Amino acid sequence: MTRWKRTLWIAVFAPILIGLLAGGIFGHWVFLAAFVIWLGALACVLRAEALNARAREQEAPSPGLLGTRAGWGLLALLLIFGSAGLIRAVLGD
Numbered sequence: 601m602t603r604w605k606r607t608l609w610i611a612v613f614a615p616i617l618i619g620l621l622a623g624g625i626f627g628h629w630v631f632l633a634a635f636v637i638w639l640g641a642l643a644c645v646l647r648a649e650a651l652n653a654r655a656r657e658q659e660a661p662s663p664g665l666l667g668t669r670a671g672w673g674l675l676a677l678l679l680i681f682g683s684a685g686l687i688r689a690v691l692g693d
Contacts, residue, residue, distance in 0.1 A: 604610040613642045630690040637683040639677055647671035 617638055624632030651669040655661035 602653070605653075606646060609642065609645055609649065613638065613645075617642070628691065630687055634683040634687055637686070638680050639678040641683075644672045644676035644679065648676065 620631050620635035624635055648669050655665050
């Protein structure tokens with residue numbers, strides 16, 4: 601993975617992570633839990649992007665590599681939506 605792609609993903613996630621961290625420190629503890637979950641989602645996205653770079657280098661990437669890449673992306677989405685569910689369950693509406 602190139603450095604600029606990694607930097608771009610971190611730049612996309614940084615405002616959300618900063619907001620969750622500030623909300624957890626100055627507000628409710630559930631935002632700290634969501635912060636940790638979003639960090640995990642960022643790690644999943646970076647891993648999927650690294651696998652994507654490896655798949656592009658190959659002429660015919662294996663189905664296992666493509667499935668693993670998709671799995672990391674789906675796990676990132678699951679974590680993001682799970683954090684929203686956690687916040688909603690704790691804080692209610």
